[in-house]
Amino acid sequence: MLTIRRxxxxxxxxxxxxxxxxxxxxxxxxxxAATPTSQTGTPAATGTSPAAxxxxxxxxxxxxxxxxxxxxxxxxxIFPFLSKIADIYQKxxxxxxxxxxxxxxxxxxxxxxxxxxxxxxxxxxxxSDKQMQDIGAxxxxxxxxxxxxxxxxNIPNFKSELRFSPSTIAGIWLGNIxxxxxxxxxxxxxxVSLPDLPITPMxxxxxxxxxxxxxxxxxxxxxDWKSKVGAGLSVNWPQGPGGKGSEGVTALVKQTAGAIGYVxxxxxxxxxxxxxxxKNAAGNYVKPTLQSTTDAVAATVATAPADLRFLIVxxxxxxxxxxxxxxxxxVLLYKDYPASKSSEVKAxxxxxxxxxxxxxxxxxxxxxxxxxxxxxxxxxxxxxxxTVGGQPVxx
Amino acid sequence: xxxxxxxxxxxxxxxxxRQARDRLMRALLWCSALAAVTPLLLLLMFVVREGLxxxxxxxxxxxxxxxxxxxxGVKPAVVGSLIMVGLGxxxxxxxxxxxxxxxxxxxxxxxxxxIRFLIDVLAGVPSITIGLFVYGLLVAPMHTFSGLAGAVALxxxxxxxxxxxxxxxxxxxxxxxxxxAYALGVPRWKTIARVVxxxxxxxxxxxxxxxxxxxxxETAPLLFTALGNRTVSTSLVRPMDALPLRIYVYATGPYRxxxxxxxxxxxxxxxxxxxxxxxxxxxxxRRAPGPD
Numbered sequence: 001m002l003t004i005r006r007x008x009x010x011x012x013x014x015x016x017x018x019x020x021x022x023x024x025x026x027x028x029x030x031x032x033a034a035t036p037t038s039q040t041g042t043p044a045a046t047g048t049s050p051a052a053x054x055x056x057x058x059x060x061x062x063x064x065x066x067x068x069x070x071x072x073x074x075x076x077x078i079f080p081f082l083s084k085i086a087d088i089y090q091k092x093x094x095x096x097x098x099x100x101x102x103x104x105x106x107x108x109x110x111x112x113x114x115x116x117x118x119x120x121x122x123x124x125x126x127x128s129d130k131q132m133q134d135i136g137a138x139x140x141x142x143x144x145x146x147x148x149x150x151x152x153x154n155i156p157n158f159k160s161e162l163r164f165s166p167s168t169i170a171g172i173w174l175g176n177i178x179x180x181x182x183x184x185x186x187x188x189x190x191x192v193s194l195p196d197l198p199i200t201p202m203x204x205x206x207x208x209x210x211x212x213x214x215x216x217x218x219x220x221x222x223x224d225w226k227s228k229v230g231a232g233l234s235v236n237w238p239q240g241p242g243g244k245g246s247e248g249v250t251a252l253v254k255q256t257a258g259a260i261g262y263v264x265x266x267x268x269x270x271x272x273x274x275x276x277x278x279k280n281a282a283g284n285y286v287k288p289t290l291q292s293t294t295d296a297v298a299a300t301v302a303t304a305p306a307d308l309r310f311l312i313v314x315x316x317x318x319x320x321x322x323x324x325x326x327x328x329x330x331v332l333l334y335k336d337y338p339a340s341k342s343s344e345v346k347a348x349x350x351x352x353x354x355x356x357x358x359x360x361x362x363x364x365x366x367x368x369x370x371x372x373x374x375x376x377x378x379x380x381x382x383x384x385x386x387t388v389g390g391q392p393v394x395x
Numbered sequence: 396x397x398x399x400x401x402x403x404x405x406x407x408x409x410x411x412x413r414q415a416r417d418r419l420m421r422a423l424l425w426c427s428a429l430a431a432v433t434p435l436l437l438l439l440m441f442v443v444r445e446g447l448x449x450x451x452x453x454x455x456x457x458x459x460x461x462x463x464x465x466x467x468g469v470k471p472a473v474v475g476s477l478i479m480v481g482l483g484x485x486x487x488x489x490x491x492x493x494x495x496x497x498x499x500x501x502x503x504x505x506x507x508x509x510i511r512f513l514i515d516v517l518a519g520v521p522s523i524t525i526g527l528f529v530y531g532l533l534v535a536p537m538h539t540f541s542g543l544a545g546a547v548a549l550x551x552x553x554x555x556x557x558x559x560x561x562x563x564x565x566x567x568x569x570x571x572x573x574x575x576a577y578a579l580g581v582p583r584w585k586t587i588a589r590v591v592x593x594x595x596x597x598x599x600x601x602x603x604x605x606x607x608x609x610x611x612x613e614t615a616p617l618l619f620t621a622l623g624n625r626t627v628s629t630s631l632v633r634p635m636d637a638l639p640l641r642i643y644v645y646a647t648g649p650y651r652x653x654x655x656x657x658x659x660x661x662x663x664x665x666x667x668x669x670x671x672x673x674x675x676x677x678x679x680x681r682r683a684p685g686p687d
Contacts, residue, residue, distance in 0.1 A: 071540065071634050073622065080650070083625060084461040090626075098626040100634055103644060104618070116538050247647045270649040366462050 056395050060357040063350025067096035068343040070351065074109015074122035075209065076245060077264050078329035081145050081368050085359040089351055097347045106209050113332045119348050121332035124209020125233060126309035138335035140382050141308050144355065146297045146369040148288035149214050149325040150275040152268040153260040154253050155180060160192045163277045163285040166221035172260060173201045174228065175239045180258065202252045202261035205242030207233040213327040214262045217313040266367040282320040292323035293369040301375040308378060339389025349386050349393040439665070446662030449655040454663065459625050462650065469660050471627045475636040478629065479542055479621060480611050483549030488603055491554040495561025500587050511562065518555035525551050526616035534620060542635030545621030552616060553606040560602025564595035597679050604675045608668045614639035638664045
């Protein structure tokens with residue numbers, strides 16, 4: 001018994017010492033890993049202009065022999081798509097690559113990308129000039145997928161499909177339209193009998209790309225909205241309760257009779273909530289669908305700048321079937337990665353190369369819209385400009 | 396003779412009143428006990444009802460499948476939780492027990508008060524704050540989320556629970572036991588290691604079980620340390636998955652299949668914690684008797 005006790009005590013002390021040692025060694029490792037700052041010092045700036053890159057188009061399965069674990073974090077909107085194609089990529093193309101993407105929200109994704117704790121970030125809105133300055137190293141905003149912001153509502157025992165003009169939507173969230181049988185809603189829906197029920201407009205309480213696209217749409221169509229509220233990741237909402245994340249707003253709308261909210265389309269569809277048709281620039285009421293979102297993408301990418309920072313709200317009237325509140329998710333990448341990250345970065349860029357080509361076809365099965373071919377061309381140029389230790393990753 | 400109240404009568408009436416009061420109080424206590432246990436029973440019933448449909452062996456043995464394909468499991472989360480809770484316990488418990496021993500046996504009364512106060516403060520720090528602290532300590536300098544960071548966060552969380560219990564359990568060991576040892580010429584450290592600690596081991600072990608149960612269910616400290624992982628990863632310097640993290644992500648997602656897996660994973664977590672505390676209790680009960 002005595003020896004057993006001695007052992008227990010010794011084990012306790014040893015465990016404590018080991019724990020302390022672990023902590024110390026982990027810290028010192030961290031210190032040494034932090035010193036090389038090659039990410040900020042970009043050698044021989046390679047421009048995004050097409051001239052700087054070769055015209056060779058590598059095969060989409062270029063990464064089939066890669067071996068690495070790549071970590072990314074950010075947008076919840078792209079999570080279902082990214083995790084799906086990452087699984088398929090690992091199964092069918094590159095067995096040795098695992099892409100670990102965690103949905104911590106766009107804001108979190110930008111923060112972790114800035115801190116360089118992840119290999120790539122993902123955000124429902126491109127980085128602002130100030131954010132890019134704060135990072136201090138050249139970064140790329142690479143669009144990956146499109147989706148729609150749906151206007152969803154909850155009116156008990158009401159089966160008809162509702163239509164909204166932009167001014168009606170602005171009026172509801174501004175608080176000027178207070179009841180479902182308001183003349184403005186009636187004017188949008190002439191053949192529908194609407195109940196005398198108060199409207200409760202819901203919004204996102206957290207900073208979100210969904211809010212950015214929704215408020216940009218309203219600011220672009222309603223001067224009243226532009227002057228009183230404006231557009232942004234989070235705005236000064238005139239009224240109404242807020243929910244955290246698309247799931248929070250969806251839950252609020254589901255629980256509240258008379259509620260209206262804006263969420264990523266798949267949240268409304270998966271929760272069997274009705275979605276409204278929204279009037280576009282051509283004067284048509286269009287429901288958010290894969291096709292109408294793809295139309296919106298096609299209408300706006302032609303004018304997309306080379307830095308790929310653009311919104312797909314309010315497409316021009318030349319596209320009569322386009323849904324007016326489209327959204328995109330961007331993958332955030334550094335233009336130059338340190339040579340010590342070589343295998344991860346190669347595997348990551350090769351994966352995205354596959355994702356913008358073969359990967360796009362998996363989008364529609366989970367209610368996302370693939371990128372337009374014109375846009376893919378521009379994204380190719382961006383991906384080809386990525387270097388690791390100064391050497392281009394793609395041929 | 397006028398009927399006079401005899402002493403026995405008075406005692407009888409008094410007794411009946413006391414018995415009635417006793418019954419009333421018993422009933423109240425019984426109701427309170429029931430009220431305390433009801434939420435737990437309801438919670439267990441609810442978790443079992445919602446979690447059982449998706450609770451299959453594949454839950455343990457398969458990695459998550461892509462959306463749109465049925466099946467798949469949470470193996471990375473099970474493996475990650477076991478590693479991080481295990482390592483966190485391994486790091487935290489020795490520190491906690493030694494801290495508890497120091498506070499009770501060595502520190503002067505004033506220093507002991509300070510240590511106890513600090514342990515209480517640590518117990519009151521929100522777990523998300525500990526996550527952020529470890530983020531600054533390990534994740535940001537190492538430039539990667541890691542299972543190690545998750546384990547360290549959990550280790551910090553388990554310390555106050557176990558240290559406090561150790562302190563309290565040692566206080567329960569009678570002074571006479573220590574004095575008996577001293578009288579035989581046993582040095583102080585040996586008294587603590589071989590007499591005091593063994594007498595308190597059941598209580599301390601209960602504290603460890605409580606601590607493990609607490610850290611096994613923590614999500615917040617892992618969000619910014621372990622991050623999560625969709626593939627089985629045993630590397631301590633890579634992101635690692637955990638059951639609470641997986642439950643959080645799946646429960647807030649839009650898909651029905653995710654919600655089902657979140658419930659099943661919750662059931663798994665509850666069963667793991669229950670199973671662990673049951674096994675520990677059985678082992679301790681078997682060892683406890685015997686004149687050491």
